[in-house]
Amino acid sequence: MAEYGRDCRAQPFMTSGHGSAQASAVLTAEGIGKRFGSGATAVTAIDEVTLSVKQGELISVIGPSGCGKSTLFNIIGGLITDYEGEVRIDGRRVSGCHPDIGMVFQEESTFPWRTALENVEFPLEVRGLPAAERRQRAQQFLGLVGLTEFADRYPGELSGGMKARTAIARTLAAHPKILLMDEPFGALDEQTRLLLGDRLSQIHRELGQTTLLITHSITEAVHLSDRVVVMSYRPGRIKRVVDVDLPRPRSSEIIESEQFGHLVASIWHDLREEASRGLAADEASRRSS
Numbered sequence: 069m070a071e072y073g074r075d076c077r078a079q080p081f082m083t084s085g086h087g088s089a090q091a092s093a094v095l096t097a098e099g100i101g102k103r104f105g106s107g108a109t110a111v112t113a114i115d116e117v118t119l120s121v122k123q124g125e126l127i128s129v130i131g132p133s134g135c136g137k138s139t140l141f142n143i144i145g146g147l148i149t150d151y152e153g154e155v156r157i158d159g160r161r162v163s164g165c166h167p168d169i170g171m172v173f174q175e176e177s178t179f180p181w182r183t184a185l186e187n188v189e190f191p192l193e194v195r196g197l198p199a200a201e202r203r204q205r206a207q208q209f210l211g212l213v214g215l216t217e218f219a220d221r222y223p224g225e226l227s228g229g230m231k232a233r234t235a236i237a238r239t240l241a242a243h244p245k246i247l248l249m250d251e252p253f254g255a256l257d258e259q260t261r262l263l264l265g266d267r268l269s270q271i272h273r274e275l276g277q278t279t280l281l282i283t284h285s286i287t288e289a290v291h292l293s294d295r296v297v298v299m300s301y302r303p304g305r306i307k308r309v310v311d312v313d314l315p316r317p318r319s320s321e322i323i324e325s326e327q328f329g330h331l332v333a334s335i336w337h338d339l340r341e342e343a344s345r346g347l348a349a350d351e352a353s354r355r356s357s
């Protein structure tokens with residue numbers, strides 16, 4: 069029941085104050101910092117991260133493994149409450165989990181004992197929707213992710229990509245105002261990711277949800293985003309924000325374009341140094357362990 073334990077809808081949240089400077093931003097993270105541990109072994113996972121996401125915008129946060137992406141995701145989603153800085157929704161400071169935020173987790177998170185349809189119905193059950201209504205809404209969202217035919221299958225009978233889509237449909241069914249996704253396709257091969265990226269792009273076009281996507285894939289970030297936030301490795305800071313001014317609607321065919329290639333190259337230029345630092349740190353820690 070790991071996922072259930074993480075379901076925050078029942079937990080309290082607080083609001084206070086107004087942030088007039090970010091009035092047009094739906095989601096703002098300001099001066100976010102997080103240290104794990106203490107003394108000589110303390111790790112500053114992220115430091116002074118400030119970003120804001122406007123209504124309907126899709127922003128990706130990209131960085132090498134260990135740069136603090138999931139830490140930021142967990143802070144914004146309210147799962148980590150002990151941190152520096154402020155998270156605001158519509159200018160109001162929030163603390164803890166918030167019903168306006170829907171989260172899709174990095175790891176496998178479907179309920180294996182429920183069919184795909186019953187998985188998507190789950191948040192609607194929690195909210196007490198009548199059976200007929202929740203079934204109809206769950207079918208609608210399964211359709212949106214292209215899984216109508218697989219409604220009665222259990223996760224064990226689905227591919228990794230189908231499970232990821234089921235998890236996305238389940239989060240979307242709760243109608244969150246803001247969608248946070250932590251490497252939703254992280255475990256999938258590149259081709260499948262690109263095709264599911266097309267599906268995500270289409271859903272984003274239809275629902276217009278304000279979205280923050282955490283990824284380590286440059287291609288995925290450029291394909292899907294309005295802006296890409298590049299993070300440095302340890303401490304995770306914002307190294308650069310890249311505007312992706314590619315036309316929409318986009319399909320994965322756009323990766324063949326010259327402009328796409330330029331954006332990928334430019335992001336890799338920044339990311340390469342950070343990824344190398346991450347690799348060196350990983351090798352050093354393995355040597356000493």
Ligand SMILES: Nc1ncnc2c1ncn2[C@@H]1O[C@H](COP(=O)(O)OP(=O)(O)O)[C@@H](O)[C@H]1O
Pocket residue numbers: 104105111112113131132133134135136137138139140
């Ligand atoms: N609960 C924790 N306790 C101690 N260190 C942690 C914890 N969570 C993350 N870290 C450390 O914080 C850093 C960032 O981790 P994480 O946010 O998971 O990175 P990413 O998602 O970018 O791979 C890593 O060095 C990781 O070891």
Ligand SMILES: [Mg+2]
Pocket residue numbers: 137138139174
């Ligand atoms: Mg992570």
